[in-house]
Structures are given as structure tokens and as C-alpha cells.
Amino acid sequence: MDYDVIIIGGGVTGCCIARTLSRYDLKICLLEKESDIASGTTKANSGVIHAGYAADRKYKKRKLCIRGNELFDQAHKELNFPFKRTGTLVVALEERQIRDLVYKRNYGTEDGVPGLEIIIDKNRIKRMEPQLTDKVIAVLHAPSGGIVSPYELTFALAENAHINGVEFFREHEVIGINKIVAGFEVETKPKKFTSRIVINAGGLFAAEVSRMAGADTFEIYPRRGEYILFDKGLIHLNKVLFPMPTRLSKGILASPTIHGHVFIGPNADNILDIDDISTTTRGLKEIISGGVMLVPNLPLNAAIRNFAGLRAVSNTIDFIIEATEMVGFVNVAGILSPGLTSTFAIAEEVVRILIEDLGEELKEKEKYNPYRPKPEHLSDFTKMKLNQKIMENQAWGRIICRCETIPEAEIVDAIHRPVGATTVDGVKFRCRAGMGRCQGGFCMPRVMEILSRELDIPYKEVTKRGKGSHYLVNKVLCIKLTEDSKESKEVAEK
């Protein structure tokens, strides 16, 4: 056997399971079909850490959300990802909705959600969130709710898992799973792997993966949510703001991001195509009208990006976290909201399944290191400290991304970190170069240059996010006298 455990899927769930299991004496690898981890649902969601009062009591996701929320403080200390308990507000705009807030508060408090409070004093509400609509009647305040950068959390998990021995294979799409004696053979496009245990964290593709292994027990349906992100500095929100929820979703919320932007979204659109992450005119209009209900002063003319993500909805509605009839094959599927909040609790649940259902005797490693250092950011430095950093390494003094003030040193670090960036999007999501208001207008060619140099690949081969997403088609002629000029000369000679 090549491995004790293979994890399929490099979203936040897969990476969190990898990191949690890396504590034990197991040989583990993770397979991701895309060119980078955190490329699917993880990349495009609300990034909200829920307090846990929302889901119905009959679902296990309620318990996992409350537990998962608690686990964030410790994880944050160890992994240094951007996270803040801002508190969340459910906003009632009509008297009759207060009754619903009371249910939420009472059941939530009973189940251990800390600090839930209904506020009807308008002055107090406005002090908490000055941008909230004047039409507010009451709010349910949940101080333990917060915001996180979901992809930076995932990178932190993967980096930490990697230093504890987990191997990562990107651009390894699983195309078949065969039962072999005492384990499985997992077939990917580049090569085959064998393992005693397979954990399916395939997100939108989890049902397909499960069927490959012979466990045809559930279905996954994509439910799309669209978002609009606004420029920094024009509006500030203190809290995550929810409307009263609907049957399909928690409704269109308005929220600060951990990096100081404000976003609105998502809508909830059941679609057929499992990779249709396109935004729509109708959808964008829908979220704008939802957003302004909560925050009338949204800077609608200062949007910097719209995007869409897909929730992986299972036919059971609830999370599916279970060992299957195919002994050694574990499904972790249907992880939609509050999946991000629950992530550490889901990983705990997987450990429990390994021990109780699969009879694994998990032994802790002697040299497990739970810490992942915080990536160094120019924005965190004092002037003196930055001066000293530039003296040590000139790359700190060369600013590549102007909007977010990202120096070359941070981009090089994003590339050379464990499970580092290999594409322009990989750099963008790790260190924010290209995330600002110009959306890479100036820095993208320079980021491409750095990727080409650091990874030793031709400039033309640098992609947005892997196979098929090339930026450049042809060489014009040799205008710039760089390393490439030799190559052009050769072409000219031919």
C-alpha cells in the first residue's frame, strides 16, 4: 500500500481532515483535480463563521456548527489565518418576525450558543451597526459569529498538513476507484495510488466519487450563489448582517470581509450544470435589491468584482459524514453552510469514525507540529521594520501590486510556501496581489514574470488557474531584451 489514507478533494473540508489526521502516525496524501487547492466551493462563499442557532435541531449540522465555532479560537492561534469574531445580526424588519428571533435565541441558548441577545432599542442597534437600515425593528445579536478568509484558512491547513508529512497532488483528478485486498486503488489521470482508507471530500463531485467506489448512496445538487464585492474605504460594516432566512438559504447578507471590503450575496439558484459558476444579470439584480434592504447606502457604483460559487447540496439536506458499506471508504459530503464553520468539528467526526467504525488505532506522532507561522505582510510592518526587511532582502522594497501594496517578497513567498502558488490566481488568493480595485490591471504581467522566473517555466506558459487558462497566445517579435531574447533570436534564425 502506498498510503494509509487518501483524501479526495482539496477544499477546506479535505484540507482540514488532512491537517487533523497529520497529527497521527499515518501516511497520507490528498488528491485535488484543479491546479490549486481551495478552488471550488471554498473559494467563493460568504466566509462567515456562524454562531450555530440557525439550522434545525433535527440535523447534525447544527451540533457540528456550534462545536466547530468553539474550535476556531484554538485553530486560529495555531494556524494564523485571518479570522475575527465580529458578531452577527439577524435583522427583523417586521413585528411578526420577532417571534422567530425569540425561537432562535431560546433554542440556541439551550444548545450552548453563547451570548445570544435580542435587541429592540433602535439607538443601541444603530450604535452597533450605523449602516443598518432605519426600518429595523429588532435584531438577534450573536457575538460568537464572525468572519474568516476561507481560502487563506485552507492554505494554512494545507501548509501545516504538509509540514506534518501529508503529500499534496494537484491536477490529479480521480477517474476510478477499485476495491483491492485490504484497501483501494485510486486511479487519477497522471497515475494510480493505493491506500487502506479513502476519505471522499469531493465537494460538488462527492456523489460521483462515491459511485466510483461502489457506494451509490446519495446525490449532490449544485445550488449557485452570486456575490458582489465593493471597493475598500467607501463603506464600513462592523457586523455580518442577515435578513430573516428563507427555506433555501440564509438570505442575502451584507458583510464585511476580513480584508476591509464589504460584500453582498448570495442568492440561491438551483442549477443543472455542476461547474456553472457564471454570474447572471438577474442574479446580480436580485442580490442588489436584497443588499439594499439591509444597507441602503451600498456604494453600488464602486463594485470591484462579481463572482459566484456553488453549494454542494445533498439529497438528505444534512451533512453526510459516514463510513460506507465499502469498508475503508468514508464519505464527507453535502457540506454546505454552515460547513465552513463546522470544518474542525467535521474533522473530529472523521477521527471518531476512523477509530470507532474502522477500528483504527490512531497513534500520535512524536514530532507533530500544530503551528503554522503567519505569512509576513508588508502591511503589518512598522516603517523601521520594513526598512530593516528591505536591507535584508531587496524584494521587500519592490512593490508589485499597487492597490494592495504587495511587494515582490510576498509573491515569492506565496510561490515557495508548502503547497505554494503555481498560477496567477494562486498568487492572488495567497497574498492578495491583484485583489484590489484595479483587479490586476497593472500587476498581472509582473506577477506572471515572477512566476515564470521562480518556477522556471516560459512566460507564455503561465496560466490564470491551470490547464486551458492561458493568457498569451503568440509571441509578437522580440521587443524586450530579456532572457527570452535568445529564444527569439533562435526563432528568427529559423
Place this chain on the structure above:
Amino acid sequence: MKSLDIDIAVIGAGSAGLGAAIEAKKQGMDVLILERNDELGGITLQCIHNGFGLKIFKEDLTGPEYIQRFIDEAKELKIPYKLDTMVIEITEDKEIYAVNKKEGFLRIKAKAIILSMGCREKTRGAINIPGFRPAGIYTAGQAQRFVNIEGYIPGKTFVILGSGDIGMIMARRLTWLGCEVKAVVEIKSYVSGLIRNQVQCLEDYNIPLILNHTITKIHGKERVEGVTISSVDQNWDRIVDSDQYIECDSILLSVGLVPENELTTKAGAELSNNGGPIVDDNLETIMDGIFACGNVLQVHDLVDNVSEEAKRAGKNAAIYVKERYGKEQIKKDHIKIIPGINVGYVKPDYVNFSNLENLLHFHLRVKEPDRDVIIVIKEVNKIVYQRVRSFVIPSEMIEVRTKFKLEIISPNCRELKIEVLPVSLLEVLDEVG
């Protein structure tokens, strides 16, 4: 931390920064230019088409030829400059914090500062185009850099959204390179760029210009595969059942430029509705001794106009250092210039009463195209300036140069309103009163 003191710091070494620095130096100032790129010249370096310098040099130059004359002059005058140097912060005391890789963190104390950081292009997000987010979507300027500086072609078949000047110029450039430009799609009923570019870049090459249309969906998951365009009504809302699909592997966006004023607002200067800082007729912002010129102040049509504006900023900054720096500031005697009927914005935002008799330069853009108009400046209802024009369009900036006789303007004047009225309307007004 390295620290230095100078008379005038110029931020940005494009056509605005170079022009301002040269003039300030000629006025005997100790000048320093800070440039974030690795060479002098700014965006003009990648504009290898011609049409530059007709006004200033009476010659038809390419962008690099035009800017080289300024680079040469700056070097002859031995104006010091720092390349690869990014200004992080400007304080209201005119302290500049900047970084570069050789010197680390720099603190520069200046007596006056000239802001000349230019502008940037609006992106897809700014106009909320729905659809997928594949590779193959570029701003026109980004594509221009790939082709003219890096030497790479970013696609084979293009649809260009927006009819800004760079977009139209890139349509021609890409056609020369053997690419196919399938259409230039413009949401308005008229082009956003100069008429000369519409003729020379689109019509001469039979590139279809589709007005009153916009992209309503981008197709292609990894790389662009096509776009859906739809016609729009007067409110720019999509008209149902007007969709058509165009196959292409790239999209260029030429949907407008925005002055780049992050540093300006951090320093405490306010912006007006065009995105540029509020300035008086000396091109001085509301921050004492901080001046602005070029596209950071207002997006110009022609680089020649940038150079002229820069020269004024350089001169006025020098006068400030010589006459006003370090002295207690007299209370500013400002007349507010208000954009009235069919005026999108006007620069300057204020005129000093004491400057009324000097030659004043007003720059404005209309909101809507119109024919047979009269440009008027009014103090309440009294017309103090008027000029007839046969045609106005938002894409062509209007310049008004005038001096005022003091006896015309009342000593208590606090506001002047500038308007672009149909000639017929003016006649009606006259009759009324």
C-alpha cells in the same frame, strides 16, 4: 531610515510628472521625481501609435518619441529621480514615505508636492458584467502592454467592450498583428473616445461598431469562448430577446479611466465628482502646497493637454515655495465654480478672486452630446462669458480660456456657474428676462 529635504517632490514620472518637474526646475527649484516603474515615461511608453505632439511640437509623433523629448530635457536639466520607488504615504505636513529596493524606507520632506500619478482603467467588476471568469479578459491597456512592451499576443479573436480611445487603438493594433476584432460594443449611442480614433482605427479597417449594446454574458470556463451581447434601452437595461452570440477567445475592456487618488485622499485632500482632487486655478488642492496635474486630476484626451497642465502646476508650485511657503496662510478668497446644465464636471473647482484678471483655464466635459450650443459662465443670472460651439460630445474635453474684468464681477461674488446650453434656449431666456 534615510531622510532628505527638498523643495518640490513630484510623484509619478509620466507626461504630467516630467512636465511639472521640468518647469519647476527651470524656476530654480530643487526637485525630486519619484517613479514606481523601472523607467521614466509612464503609460505613454506603451502608446506606440502616432498622434502625439501636434499641439505642443506641431509634429505628429508616437508616444515614445513624444515622451523621450521630456525625458531628455529632464536629464539635461539634471533633475534627480528615483525609479522603482513606491510612495506609500503622504502626510498633510508634506512628508512623503516611500520604499525602494536599494535604499529601503525613505522619508522625504518637501516644501511643495506635485501629484501626477495618472489614472487606471475601469475593470469588469466596476461595470458588473455577468458570466464566467476565465482567462482572456483584459483591460485595453493591459493588452497594449502585452503586445507593445512584453511582445506577446494575448488572443486571436477579440470583442472589445466600450469605445474608449485605448480600446479603438488596440482594435487597429490587433488587426495589424493578424488578429480578428469581431466588434467594438458600446452601451451608449455614441463613441466614448475621440472621433478621429473612430474613423482611423475602426472605420478604416471595417471593424463593426455596435452602439446601444453591451455584453450580457461571458462564456468559457477556463478561457473565453464567446460573449452574448444584447441591445439596451435608454436606461441601459437589456432588451429581452435581443441577445446575439459572438464567438471569440478574448475580451478587451475599454470602459473608462479613473484618476488614481489613493495617496491624495490619504493625505486628506478631497475629491470632486470626476474622481480627481478639488483644486483652485493654481492647481493647488485644498491641502496647502499640494498640487495636482494630468490624469490624476482629470482624464485628458490628449497628452499635449497634460503637458500644458503640468507646466502650470510646476510653475505654481515654484511660486508657492518662493512666496508662500512657511508664511502664515492668508484666508483663501475663493469663488466656487459650479457645473450647471449639461456639464459633467469642471476643473478647477475654485478660482482665487485675486486671479480673476489673469488668464484662467477651465476644462469641462458635457454630460450629453449636443449641437449648436453656447458655453456660458454666469454670476447668478448675469452672463460674464459666452462662446458658441457647433458640436459638443462627452468624449471631447472643452477648454475655456478667459480673463475677467474686475468691474464685471461683483466683489461679493462667491459662485460662478458654467453651463452648456442650446443656443435656442438662450434666446428664450433672453426674452424672459
